[in-house]
Amino acid sequence: MPEVTLRLYGYLAKIAGKREISLSFPLLPTVKHLAEHLGIPHIEIDLILINGEEKDFSAIPLHGDRVALYPRWHHLPVSHLQENPPQLAFVVDVNLGQLAKLLRMLGFDTLYNNHYTDRELLEIVHEEKRILLTRDKALLYHQSVKWGHWVMATNPYEQIAEVVDLYNLYDHLFPLTRCLLCNEPLISIDKKSIEPQLPPRVKEWCEEFYLCPTCKRVYWKGSHYDHMMAWIEKLRK
Ligand SMILES: [Zn+2]
Numbered sequence: 001m002p003e004v005t006l007r008l009y010g011y012l013a014k015i016a017g018k019r020e021i022s023l024s025f026p027l028l029p030t031v032k033h034l035a036e037h038l039g040i041p042h043i044e045i046d047l048i049l050i051n052g053e054e055k056d057f058s059a060i061p062l063h064g065d066r067v068a069l070y071p072r073w074h075h076l077p078v079s080h081l082q083e084n085p086p087q088l089a090f091v092v093d094v095n096l097g098q099l100a101k102l103l104r105m106l107g108f109d110t111l112y113n114n115h116y117t118d119r120e121l122l123e124i125v126h127e128e129k130r131i132l133l134t135r136d137k138a139l140l141y142h143q144s145v146k147w148g149h150w151v152m153a154t155n156p157y158e159q160i161a162e163v164v165d166l167y168n169l170y171d172h173l174f175p176l177t178r179c180l181l182c183n184e185p186l187i188s189i190d191k192k193s194i195e196p197q198l199p200p201r202v203k204e205w206c207e208e209f210y211l212c213p214t215c216k217r218v219y220w221k222g223s224h225y226d227h228m229m230a231w232i233e234k235l236r237k
Pocket residue numbers: 179180181182183184212213214215216217
């Protein structure tokens with residue numbers, strides 16, 4: 001039976017659970033199907049080499065060929081196969097509520113609703129050209145998904161580190177600019193107008209306040225903010 005050897009680079013090896021693998025089929029399929037056979041959504045792949053030569057997803061390897069798959073590191077200056085996302089905006093699936101909150105905490109436009117159906121998610125991705133972050137690989141196999149990532153980590157803090165690293169977001173972190181509950185950009189607000197509703201200690205030492213125009217929640221740079229900044233510093237390292 002015709003056999004090919006696949007070599008997986010970077011986090012693709014992590015997705016498939018191995019770095020090198022030999023596969024045989026009565027009739028060898030396209031590279032896209034070979035990748036999906038290993039559980040790797042094709043949008044995670046940015047470069048395909050067959051015997052050292054650059055190919056696309058429709059290429060069909062021959063018996064004895066060596067196929068190398070490289071991941072989509074979004075901060076590489078050259079993208080071989082994939083279109084870059086037009087904007088840094090995310091939609092996350094129903095299993096990633098904590099990640100959504102952390103993304104908003106860092107200032108990223110992030111849609112999340114624990115009632116989204118798969119169909120709604122795919123519509124949002126298509127219509128709003130958002131990056132889909134999901135724990136459900138099957139969603140990434142859809143033709144309409146151009147930008148997305150199968151989040152490997154299960155712990156929310158590891159998940160956010162994974163996403164920040166993958167999309168090289170270190171220069172795009174703007175904490176305390178977006179409401180954690182409704183994703184709305186915060187606006188600066190005068191202390192006097194909200195003074196009666198502030199806890200006494202906050203009233204004493206805090207001067208800068210931000211308001212969510214939608215849910216009216218007030219934010220300030222309290223101790224949670226200092227913790228967050230320390231955590232961001234750790235993330236950068
Ligand atoms: Zn809000």
